[in-house]
Amino acid sequence: MTVRIGVIGTGMIGRDHTRRIAQVLAGAEITALSDYSTDAARKVQQDLVPAARVHDSGEDLIAAADVDAVLVCSTGATHEPYVLAAIAAGKPCFCEKPLATTAEGALRIVQAEVAHGSRLVQVGFMRRYDAGYRMLKRVVDNDIGTPLMVHAAHRNPTVPDSYGTPMAIHDTLIHEIDVLRWLLDDDYVSAQVVFPRRSSHAHAGLRDPQVVLLETAKGVRIDVEVFVNCRYGYDIQCQIVGEEGLANLPEPMTITLRKQAHLQNEILMDWKDRFIDSYDVELADFIKAAAQGTAAGPSSWDGYVAAITSDACVQAQDSGQIVPITLPDRPALYR
Known part of the structure; x- marks a missing residue:
């Protein structure tokens, strides 16, 4: 058909x-x-x-x-x-x-x-359909024991002046919110956002970078750095620490070049190229x-959970406090 x-x-x-x-x-x-x-x-x-x-x-x-x-x-x-x-x-x-x-x-x-x-x-x-994340999922499920911690980063070289602080959650972190739930087979119970020293490259309406701290129902602690003026490239990092080992999201495949006394790998600049x-x-x-x-x-349930979680993260941006995340019972259709 x-x-x-x-x-x-x-x-x-x-x-x-x-x-x-x-x-x-x-x-x-x-x-x-x-x-x-x-x-x-x-x-x-x-x-x-x-x-x-x-x-x-x-x-x-x-x-x-x-x-x-x-x-x-x-x-x-x-x-x-x-x-x-x-x-x-x-x-x-x-x-x-x-x-x-x-x-x-x-x-x-x-x-x-x-x-x-x-x-x-x-x-x-x-x-969830990226080859690197699927490799990471297999390792997390089978090889590193019970997950304990996650360290992740979402970096963009730059963003337009229309990009405001809440967009770091709704437009950027939203992908980590979903994919980390999927990798861990877990749900979030709280969120906190802290702001390190502000980058001089961030425009007046944007607090950048920021670190989002999430806790899951199983007790996994997650930190995600969101830095959207990093200048050097589009860079997605994820490390999951388990009881028996740790696993890193693989870098995009590139050619390693030795030239003029330098060892070099190309870094992508555009998210569309990274996940094409x-x-x-x-x-x-x-x-x-x-x-x-x-x-x-x-x-739809995943989209709903992502919306609840992102709203909690924006609330945490504003308050500086740990914000609880409460989900209703998952309907049988999505179990």
Whole structure:
């Protein structure tokens, strides 16, 4: 079966997912596009999928008879209504993060999916599909004993002036929030944020760097450095310390160069280059599940937990205190 997919939002990530499905992956075709800018949707249609229809609204696209599944790649504030519409239509839906802009909105999606009775939503936490993280997951599960501590870092060379302190949580740390839960098979119970000496490269509206301290239900202690003006490159680090050993996330594969009395490895500067392959794998997983009328991978529940946790981290930024994280019982659908 060829899954007929409609893409809502044809900006950078929507365009790239359209290219990926049209030119790289098997088992699906793009039959519909929608964007708040019709001109932007028509440009993607012209460049990548001439046979696709451009719809006036995301709701029209979801309702279309020639759309079996939906990709929501629009602005964050639109995610909740589009995902809810896809669930109501009984169509599998891939939603880029965030699942919703509030925890309450994410909970409404969870409740709608539970009422539907089966999974339909996959959230775009692509790190679970990264080859390095998958290697790390196998080692954590099998080789280093009970995890005790995690040391991680998320560094960007620079960010625009529009990037504010809470975005370090909602836009940056959000990936660690999800992938560390997955690596540890654990949930968070508290969050604290501390601010070291401020970088002179941080603009006036941004406190950078910061260190997020998380505690899990099993007692694992996690520290994540978020430093978005590090200058030297895009650098993702993760070390998990277990009772019997420790494991590090592998570095991206590069050539080691010996030249002019220096030993050198290239450092990536762009997050899209660091995780480009994982996008292929996550969408292939979505297509495979959508062909069966369901969803795989990170779930609505994962998106909801990430929203609760990120809200607690922002509260901790403001208060400087340890903020408890309380989750409701996980519905049976997500166990």
